[in-house]
Amino acid sequence: MxxxxxxxILSPLGKPTEYRATYAPELLYPIPRQLKRDELGIDSxxxxxxxxxxxxxxxxxxxxxxxxxQVAVATFRVPADSPNLVESKSLKLYLNSFNQTAxxxxxxxxxxxxxxxxxxxxAPVSVAIALLTGRPxxxxxxxEGVLLDDQxxxxxxxxxxxxxxxxxAGDEIEETLYSHLLKSNCLVTGQxxxxxxxxxYRGRRLDRTGLLRYIVSFREHNEFHEQCVERIFxxxxxxxxxxxxxxYARYTRRGGLDINPFRSSGEFSAPDNxxxxxx
Numbered sequence: 001m002x003x004x005x006x007x008x009i010l011s012p013l014g015k016p017t018e019y020r021a022t023y024a025p026e027l028l029y030p031i032p033r034q035l036k037r038d039e040l041g042i043d044s045x046x047x048x049x050x051x052x053x054x055x056x057x058x059x060x061x062x063x064x065x066x067x068x069x070q071v072a073v074a075t076f077r078v079p080a081d082s083p084n085l086v087e088s089k090s091l092k093l094y095l096n097s098f099n100q101t102a103x104x105x106x107x108x109x110x111x112x113x114x115x116x117x118x119x120x121x122x123a124p125v126s127v128a129i130a131l132l133t134g135r136p137x138x139x140x141x142x143x144e145g146v147l148l149d150d151q152x153x154x155x156x157x158x159x160x161x162x163x164x165x166x167x168x169a170g171d172e173i174e175e176t177l178y179s180h181l182l183k184s185n186c187l188v189t190g191q192x193x194x195x196x197x198x199x200x201y202r203g204r205r206l207d208r209t210g211l212l213r214y215i216v217s218f219r220e221h222n223e224f225h226e227q228c229v230e231r232i233f234x235x236x237x238x239x240x241x242x243x244x245x246x247x248y249a250r251y252t253r254r255g256g257l258d259i260n261p262f263r264s265s266g267e268f269s270a271p272d273n274x275x276x277x278x279x
Contacts, residue, residue, distance in 0.1 A: 033084060036230070053262075056253070056257065063102045064104075067102065148178065157217045166210045166239070176200040184225075190222060203243045226261045245264070248262045
């Protein structure tokens with residue numbers, strides 16, 4: 001599967017779409033990550049982070065061999081070092097193509113998803129399916145950290161402004177800060193994307209007022225979820241020089257999918273799949 005170099009060319013985003021109800025893996029639309037990483041000065045041969053993109057799919061369905069519909073939820077984990085990300089609308093269209101397709105069992109569906117998503121991403125993608133008949137649990141909660149949003153601040157910058165980031169004098173600390181005020185816009189359609197962002201670090205204390213203003217500064221910025229998280233990671237790394245850093249965002253769902261990118265310098269492991277309240 002060959003990724004295209006311009007997300008606006010042949011992309012299904014923002015265009016009228018004829019939905020397919022039978023299995024069609026060719027609907028997946030990969031986009032090279034390096035397009036935006038070049039803009040951030042990231043060398044794909046030496047990434048400054050590790051991590052993954054955790055997708056939750058809430059509208060997965062297919063037919064069993066008797067034609068009876070099956071319904072499930074699924075999680076996909078795409079490694080951050082994969083050459084491509086997968087455009088969200090194309091993934092939704094692809095998942096819809098399972099609706100009227102018969103599979104022997106959930107394992108066969110999972111195998112198809114693993115093969116197709118790995119081909120699109122250019123690296124192994126892990127998939128887990130949970131049939132709703134099994135009553136899969138769903139956890140909703142908040143990070144164990146400090147909420148930034150109660151600060152009474154003035155904001156007037158709505159494009160990413162890394163110069164707002166700073167540290168304050170004092171000993172090195174380790175802490176987790178989070179905010180519900182992250183909003184960006186789809187790179188192609190301009191539709192709003194809402195998220196909770198979590199920042200865990202070890203190093204000189206981050207100035208919380210500047211950090212919150214920086215988060216708010218994404219409000220009119222057009223970029224895919226994964227790219228926003230990588231931008232935040234790089235900006236904090238370069239402006240504040242933490243000894244260890246992790247950035248995690250939980251984006252609200254669209255079309256039955258949510259995307260939750262995680263990037264870490266390596267010292268902090270990925271969190272579990274606890275949902276943000278708006279998910």
